Amino acid sequence: MENMASSELHMNPLEIWHAYRLPLILGIFIILTLIKSELTLRQRHKGPSASSLPGSPNTIDKNTLDWSSPKTDVGAKLRGLDDDHVENVTIIAPTKVLGKGIPKRITGNKSVRKAATRAASFDNGKDKVQPLVFYSSLLGTTKTTASEFVKALNSWRNSSDAETFNLLEAKLHDLSEIELDDYFISPPKGELDIKYFYLMIIPSYNIDTIMNTFLEHLQETHNDFRIDTAPLEALLGYSVFGLGDLEGWPTEEEGFCSQAKEVDKWLARLTGKKRAFPLGMGDVKSDATERLQEWRFGVQEVFLEILSGRGLGDGVVGSGDPVESDEEDAVEEEEEDGDEAVEGASRTREAARGKRVDDVEDLGLMIQKESPSSSLVPIDFTAYKSSNHSIRPNSVQIKEMVPKSSPTYAALTKQGYTIVGSHSGVKICRWTKSALRGRGSCYKFSFYGIKSHLCMETTPSLSCSNKCVFCWRHGTNPVGTTWRWVVDPPEEIFKGVKEGHYKKIKMMKGVPGVRAERFAEAMRIRHCALSLVGEPIFYPHINEFTTMLHKEHISSFLVCNAQHPDQLAALKPVTQLYVSIDASNRESLRKIDRPLHRDFWERFQRCLEILREKRFQQRTVFRLTLVKGFNVEDEVEGYADLVARSLPCFVEIKGVTYCGTSTSSSAGLTMQNVPFYAEVTEFVTALNDALAKRGLEYGIAAEHAHSCCVLLASTRFRRDGKWCTLIDYDKFFECLESGKSFMPEDYMGPPTPEWALWGNGGFNPEDERVDRKGRKKEIAEI
Template structure:
């Protein structure tokens, strides 16, 4: 009975679960088939010789013998290297840059100058031949220059790899190159194929009657050549880009002569084995200082052969600001003297020591950031506006207000110590502080010589920075102005008058900034071209909260300085410097500031919005981006201050502005708003510029003189209130070096 029921039960089971059975059978069949196929393929790969191999199937040895003979790693005691991935290597389109620092520099025995030129009418060829004759006389180290026409040479012979000279150690110095950008982008060629060159320099000729600016085409080819040569040589720019206007309006012969003299000096340095030097470091994060690599790294598109653009993603890590980007972020020990010693104390003060010892963390951090420490307590550093001016991208507000070109200015300090710890200060109390000078004192001649030496070294480093103009580079090698305002308190230096006299002896103007906490030093201050006083608050409580002074009698010292400034108004050109911090000293404080102006009667009042440094120490001081005022807020405050001064019978007016620095200038109308010399209509104009030659004549005469004796030419129209304050002869750019339109407020 059971056997008869079995078929029906199986049939019932099949009808109930046939779907699961079929799927399971199919899956099992597929697994078996793949396993057989895999084993067959492995056997075929082991027995099949490589393509185009001369070995035939009949001559193949047994499998075991073949593996032993062809694979040295069959023995397990021999480690097998990792197996490369199968398939062709994928080209991603981005070649991996090699570190230029790893390229071993060849020894330079001789220098072969090669001058490349391209000309349409023959003018450039003439100048190239003149340049060849003006270069140093041939010697064992510097050979006879060669002039080559780009239209008659093969680019591959010169611009894919350095040409092979008769002497294997001969280096080449190139002066002009019209190359192809594809050489740089070709993944088959090294990142810097011309790194073997000793260096290069470019001079461009153009006619400004046809193209007024580079954007329109003036010397545009030379700019591109300079950019691409920097990439192909690994940044071996020997001398900044030179430009000559052949229209007759520009002194092209003088520009060529200046450029040639600079180039000759570089060749002499190369012959002495000094090399091109290193690039400038720690010069600040300037909007005007974009590097020529940025358009590669930040580009969001990749140009294809057919002209289309494909989006790409940048793999760069975000640019996180280091906490040691500047002196303001140092974490060095803070030696503080709060003048808390009791009267009659018999404690013997410790012997004086260096303010910034050479072996201290402060010294190491400063030098790493680009500061040059002079002696034991002084410093010098290139200003970010110097980089901007050298590249034709604008000077700071002092050029718009007082006629100081930034590339002619040295920024230094004879004292890195300060007696305040201002909330808006980038240092936030991390630099040496104190109320009395308790360190060793360096002589003024050592300080002055060290400042100049450090500044010139940094200027020389700028010759390799993209976009530096040869004529401005040559001008920058003669310091004409000195801003004693880098860090610390310059007036704190015991020999400040002697240092100022040394500056003036070499016809270097002096701009000195003090914080109104050292009235005795201020009272004995000698001649200075312009004297600044930082006025950061209008009352005692605000001053304590903003400047955080170390002196217990800080307000009394502050008021004494106001009275001293009033007494000096006929012997010194005085300036109030107001730094506006939103939430601290803007709201309803215009009246208080007007009272201080009425007490001191300065010649000028500068009003500037605070610059936020963006560090954690700033947040710890209670400062954030919310404390940075917009330029419109600064303008509104200046209008309120002007009205408050008018109500007190003080005739101050808005003379000039520099919107890019968020800075506006108020001036004494009675003293600096007057008829211009030689003006036919006799109209009154603002005269905020300084006649520096007249200042030095007054000093040399030995007679008493005042600010009115060296008033300069009228303030330029573009710098007046409502015009923006940016020199139209320069070009304002954004962070990527692209031109930026300057908005003018009418």
């Protein structure tokens, strides 16, 4: 025995392995089997593992997992990977049982993030909190409220102890003034140690305002496949307060603070559920001040929590993820039931119900059958849902652009506008009043022979797609990028604007100084300036409206803002077609016109091309409004390039007129932005030289110093060595009614009068110049 034990000790490892390998392998196999069985039992007891990868989905028992609960977030179980990691996702989730249970399979590429990135990292010893307060205001009430809120918040911050040392003073931003992409596609780009917190003070109106554009922006950002589903998750948090009118909307369902609720809902998605404090709501006629103060106290508590390093607080799964409202859960459920379902499963369910399945191609026919109006209305296919398997609008309610009960209606009528129908307006011009009293007409008389007291200023669309800094109607007219309102017939508009104009003319008969012969002449409209407010070619029946003008031998001067190329291309000839050219480059145009369209520069360029195509069919005009600090300095060469591109018949250069309202100053416009006439003439001379350098045949034809306006004209309108910028209106109507094609030269009028030519001032010697107090103005001899 001793010899055997001694021999075993002298065996090498290989000999030992061969001698005992079978028992060792069997033992290891038994141990691994026991471990696997134990893990399987634990898994069944606890449910699906939170660390399971998307590429290896678990089969989830619908009886053990409540999918309707807002706390059950399948996406939260997929956030264990790096930000840039993309897995091929195959998730099997239960659906509502319809007859036989059919699972819904979701496939595709899913970008997932670390759970840690759901909450913005905040170093309470180093980082700073920057509150940004956003508001929208139509008549100034919300602006005042937001300003007082910021003042109170900053006062609390300055008077508090060291706990608010890293809280920066709140900054105020008007949603109509900022570039939305700079704040609501990603947080502002600032210093690394500054973390942003959004506060929204949102009014609700029953008309289309900048708030509609803002909500569309949030929705488009959320649905844009090129942008992450939560692009604002780097924010520390957000909170929304809504201002409403309970007299106008007795309940939330009827619209009370509805736009604030929409903003709150979309920000919840864009921030990854970073609602830091519940939505606050207040009635402007009763408890708004009290409710806003309560909301501010709550926000201040949130700031203290963040500054102390506790983030948005505990109590909800996700360390601060607010529980979403029933409305948001319903929308998410609809998205799961609709958008994510593959076509095969959808058709299987439809077949099981015995219902038809319609293709996208059938939508147009269905909508035409169901629409009570034959008017062309833009259709947003994302706004349609399946109800009983027929396509119907999702609560689409066509409303009036300017209802009589709206604040816009009150504001515009107070400013002297007569609102015609639901979206048109007419107003008597100050130059009309001046001409009636023999105190001079506007530049249109000097340049084109239009007597101001025979001119009607109107628009068939009070809505505009720009928010120009120099606009006189800041915030008081509706805005929009597509026509989504009731469409009034052109016959009613034409009749209404004429009646409104004549009514205002009759109101002038008792004004001292009105000349009887001019008052009698004014009772027959001869000209129509479609440039009052808004965008005339926005109106779907603009061609029918101008045809009615021409039928009564009323000339048409139409001004558009170069943002609607399709409508501009479809426009029939008018007496004179204007396009506002307010900047020579993209960035300058964005700052001065503040367009609502994201592709504003491309639209602008297309309109220039269309104007070039129309230059031999009708008189085309570039309208340049000079605003110091915006579009004057170093832009002459750029404007010359634009003229070379479109070759308009005329270029009008006019200094901006400052209306002196608080809304203008809030848009960044002051008297410092108004150029002197000498500065305008200097710009015109430089532009004329730049055109000559390019070999373009233009010249300075006429001026109207009183309007701070100068006219550059193509040499096409120079005859026998004399400028002929006036219009032969009788000849225009004769050409129009002939049915034959004609050119602008065919209705070129007599030579421009000597007093209107460049260098002579442009004031009609038959009229009398007076100062602001009505006293005769002495003109010094030069």
